[in-house]
Amino acid sequence: MIKQIKRSKYLIVALLSLIMISSCVKFPQPNPGVISDIPENFDWKTVQNVNLNVQVNSVSGINDSYIRVIKVYSSPMLKDGSLLSSGAARPGTPFSVNLTLPSSLQSLYIQEILPDGSRTLIKTDITSKNISVNTAASVTKSNSNIAHNAAFTSPTVPVPANFDVVVSNNSTLNVVGFLAGESSAHGNLYKSYLIPAGVTRTANVNMGNYIGHAILYVEGTLKMTGNMSLNKASIVVLDGGSVEVGGLTCGVFEADVPVFYTEPNGSFYSSKIVNFSDGSDMVNKGTFTVNNNIDVNSSSTLFNEGDIIVPKKASGLLISNNSRLFNNGSIDVKKFDITVSASATNDLGGVIKTETYYQSNGTVVNNHNEIIATISFKTSGGGTTNNFCNISTALTDLQGSVANLYDGSLWESLNTKINMSDINLFGGSIFLTGNVESVWDMALISNSDSYSLFKCTGNIPDLRYAGSQISGRIELVHTNMAEGSGTNGRQLYEGLFTDGLALLSKTQTKNILASTCNDAAGQIVAPSPAIVDNDADGVAEALDYDDNDATVAFVSYFPSESTWGTFAFEDTWSWKGDYDMNDLVLNFRVTYYTNSSNKVSRMKFDHKILAAGSGVEIAAAFQLDNISASSISTINGQIISGTVPFAVTANGTESGVSKAVIPIFNNVRDVVTDEFGILLNTVDGIHFNTPSGAIIMQFTTPQELASVSMDSFNFFIVPYTSANVSRSKEIHLPTFMPTTKIDATLLAGDQLSSADKYKYVDGMMWGIMIPEEFNYPKEYESVGNAFLKFFSWATSGGVEYTDWYKDIEGYRNNQKIYNN
Template sequence: MKRLYTALMAVALVASSCQKDTGGSPDTPDVPGAIPADFSWKTTRDVNVSVAAPTVNGAAPAYAVINVYSSPILSAENLVTGGATKSATPFRSAFTLPAGVETLYVVTTLPDGTKSVKTAEVRSSVDVAGASVTTAAMPKVRAAAITRSASSMPAFPTMTAPDASSFDPQAVIATTPSKNFNLGAQESQYAAAAYYIPAGAVIEGNINLNGNYAPNKQPVLYVAGKLVLSSPNIGYATLAVLPGGEVTVSGKLTAQNVAKDLPALYVFPGGKLTAAEVNFSGKVAVNLGTVNVSGKLDLNNDLKFYNGAGAVLTSATFKYSNTGGLFNDGAISADELEFNSTAAFENCENGDLKVEEMIMANTTTKFYQKGVAEIGEMTCRGEFYVNCYTYVDDLGLEGAKLYIAADACLETGEADFNNAKVEMAAGSLFIAQQYNKNKGGNNTFTAAAGTVIPVVRFEQSAFYSEGNQYWSAARTTFSGPMEVVDPQAEAENKFYVAKCFSNGAFLTAEQLTNIPKSECNGGKGQITPDPEPEPDAYTNVPGQVYTYCFEDNWPWLGDYDMNDVVIESRIDRMVSKDGSKVSALTINWELRAAGTTYDIAGAVQMDKVQASDVANVESSHKGFGSGMFASQGLESDSQYAVIPFFNNTKELLSTSNTWKGHPASATQKHTTTVIFSQPVDIAAVLDSEMNFFITPKQRTNEIHMPGYAVTASGLIGKGSFQPSEPYKFYVTDGDQVKNNYMMWALVIPGEFRYPAENNDIRGVYEHFMTWASSNGTQHPEWYQESADADKIY
């Protein structure tokens, strides 16, 4: 007989027509819509999972611990089964899941503590590939920029330092000219293509760098000594600072955007330029020595500025705009660095960047970070590419795009994102001490598949969703294979936090994924896990929480408020290493409401466990009184194990806990532990095999979940159902046709906000009837959706 165990569906099994309780009347609320006669949808499912044994360097370890989670939040309340593989033996287990669960998350822990996570689509039978781990030597951490043979620094114009003896003596400027000296001019006493200030010479003023004179319109001034100018303008000339040479500009140094063959400025290694202010519009500038600007450094138009390996460039305010490009393979430091228009900045592999404040002013700006960068405050509205370790103390992304390359790390003290898109490659790492305290929204993190999944780590606090337990909005979503670490994530947030994770993304309290330390992640992703102890023969695996709600007034609906008996339950199981056997289980239960005037007992029958298989039953509820069950132990004269919880709701609650505004009774959590004489198959004690029921007024009256038969003590009475259709109920007495196939009990995943007294559930939850009349295809989570809060207890 095929079981139709379904969460949120029920049938009444009673011996005779019960009297109505005081909470309702034969005239039910006028709520239209009958549940169809072929009401046979499912909202839970039984799953069998097989996890292949892992390998380390191609060999199977002695054992590995397997934990399977039903949620992207890898926490204890979402653990559905667990155990261990032995050598090359696969791990196999069975469990019951709510139908809304689409993905399983399988965590494999090796004996050395190394963990890996795999995802699998939920099916009736799930096969998961085993984890495969390869050990390798870890590269050293790069603490600062180092010179590499390979760099993405593009080719730039180069100049060769001339031999001092090669200059015409008339082209050597050894003393300050008495009047303005125009380089290359015919009227000048030195009409040459190249000029030279020798070492030891100090020239103060009267040098004109325009250079647009016949016959030499692109002259070069080589400085090996010292040159002091007030506010020169570089036109067609080239200012070349040789090793040991120094150029000082007391005012503003400018360069025009003119067509010429050589750079406007070329600083050789060992050369030095100091200026109060710089405004360059020239085509090209090259620094291989030192450039120090005490004020504003303004690079604009289509200028390309190359700061080569070993070079140092400093400024107070650094602004780069328009269509140019800034390339750094040396060191750049600035109090403020701003990019706008279509400016692009490439901090190459040897680059070392230190900036107090960095602004990427619009969406067309680009920053390629391949070296080492330390930034105090950064506002980005463009595209930010992280290829190597980058630290930003305060990072703001406004409509920006962030790309973190494989094995790279971006670390922030505080990150505030709004309409930002983050793409993470394999093995990449994003760390934020605080994330989105300003509660920006519409942010996405996406990940690409790879050998090592990327990790997003929130160290202190994070905001990525808002709303209460049932109505919420995801302000940041995580999609693709990635681990999100948030030690502050609260268990009560599980319903809406889960909306943020999809396609293999999952949430943990501690980092599971080990990212080997490298030059470009600063060792920030490396973890040293504690060795996993040899698993015990049987391990406790917490179960899923379900709420069971009963109406006691069949065949009349009465008030149909589904609160006559409300029991919340979670079954924990002692599971064997391989996940196939259960030696004991603990039913954690709590009577939350009893909106009834009847004497009602509550119990469970294990439909696949013989009474003879139970060695002992122990309950924490010591106030079990006389009534329908003789004791809290196994009921006698029953083939299957029937275990009572209470003989009367009044043992636990002195008030109903259903009337709004009335004093309520405190509820108490209880445990009923069942020890088996011999371990039973895990398939025999799934949630779907737990036949919860209540008995109103007398022992022979039983109300069960749909698809579940009465116990040996229950009777099938008048008008209940035909033996040929044991799992359907049709109202024949006392109610209108609109109530045909209505339910007298519900089992709901998680905690349930049940209706207050005298509130028909069909008028409390907006989508209840839509869900029911669609055979469960529409609004399957109606109990988490729109409801009349005034009618909920």
């Protein structure tokens, strides 16, 4: 019965495939015509190449000959699978690497690990193709005003070259948008008003209108005593501009720009409350001072990359009702409240300083740098605090909440109260307190393989009847602990230490290495720089990817340690097809294994076929353009059935070519063995699971990483029919050359670009690589119709919408994307 059902499914798939093939344009058209204005030199790359040079410095007590390990990440979380590259550096011998990165990526996070285990982290913007970093610039505490280093991307606001209205006096001013039928003589989308440099306006401005959206730009000075009410209007303080108001509120807002924007060196001051609401966006890159509360509510978002200051007692920054805060600057307030399902991210450059901190009602706060609460830090009602770096306060009061402390982080408190709360201590984290004032229903938990530290230097109450638990590799150090059952007596606590892992100590025994965040608060022994090195490659066992193999010390990845890239192809070269880009869709990840000299000894190509919506058979391979076939020692993991279209030699490379061509498979059906008919995973509702594979290449001698970077990773497909199994036709990505086995006559023809034979004369391509998993179009739906910013990206020459393939509101027509 099961076999009968399965056969029926295959029959349905086959029939649907035939129907789709008969209706799809899957074969050449004689005169496809020009369809777009794509720049002739557009290379169709969704990635950028960056040369990174990391200089390290001499450290007292550590010999310069010892290797420093450099790790490069795309995310500040470091442990989220965002590792891009790793390698060795010494003073005078930098770590240099050519990175292939998503074009939309804006920052890199560079970690230096010294032989003694101490670590520093530097964040650098991707502002050019050549980046040099000196680890001497690393700091444990960041200053304010480092807006351009934010990991998040703040919304932008247009600044016109010419303004619709220039304000030069105190006459009545109503900032209103265009009436129906009106437009800007200067091409501005929103009606723009400018108070220019050198002009001081002291009269009020009416910012309320119900026509079209308008924007007031202040480059000079605006001083008004009344409240500024923004209805269909935005205020932008330009570089050098200054605004003073008697309060700020938001009303009706329908434009796709921030309601409030302060540029670097701009300043905004309000003597009364500032209220942002109704889903509006606010961006501060200058100085934003309010002598009252700043209230961000109703799904609004505040981006701070400058200074926010609230000097008034008992006033501060309030984030509530699904609103969000992203901070990479300085917030100095008297009160910081985050409530009712709101969230906050304090980035690597962010410092939040407050007298009182309060978090509740399903909120989440991610702290990547420093939060200082001089009076109290209180959480309740289901709030979650994720501490990746440093929190310090006079009183920690956890009520019905969760605190997660990650490796290298420190939470320091003079006094602590814990009630119905969980503290999850990841290995290498520290919770340091003076007195523990009260405890009930506390869960102190670690699931890590290494120890964390909970240390009390004052008093801890009796925990025998506190309904609490301590489990996992946690060392609780109570420096005032005495024997017996009296005050601070061991017997008051030892009943919680029963799992054989958690430790109760008077004197700390587990060493927590110093980090840029933990102030060396748990380091009791400075690690000896003498290293255990089993394979004698100069890299310490703890830092060596494989300390039993001298040819492998580090790993690097594309796109990253945990993410996948995608190759997507049309099979109709050298004529146009339907451009659904699903004739072959293949996920991949490239791993580079390097030795202590940062040379590649081994490569791995992980792959998984997602779709094959082709009316012909497809084979796939890649050529390492800078590597000869004889430089490959062995290849394992290929799925090569037969000798056509690819035949391989003893070392696994293709026969008859001098460069290293590595066949992956001769036919999709050799990999996906289910009878999927003609179309694989391109018709909605019909889906076949496909297996993953991995090809491992060993080099005869280690190669320079630059020689095997993604710039020279030449992936291609060979389409053929079962009646004519030919190797002569290859489809490559633009900018890549065919192998020597192509039929050169196929490169002729006026329909192909003279500069790049893998682009049509109008600039279109047949293959593309995307640096993440691609939700490809369904059968017969073109990529331009499925991804609404695709042609804007292409016609801009790759400048605009570099993230066109992402799942962002307004970027996709999901009805045209394959859904299994």
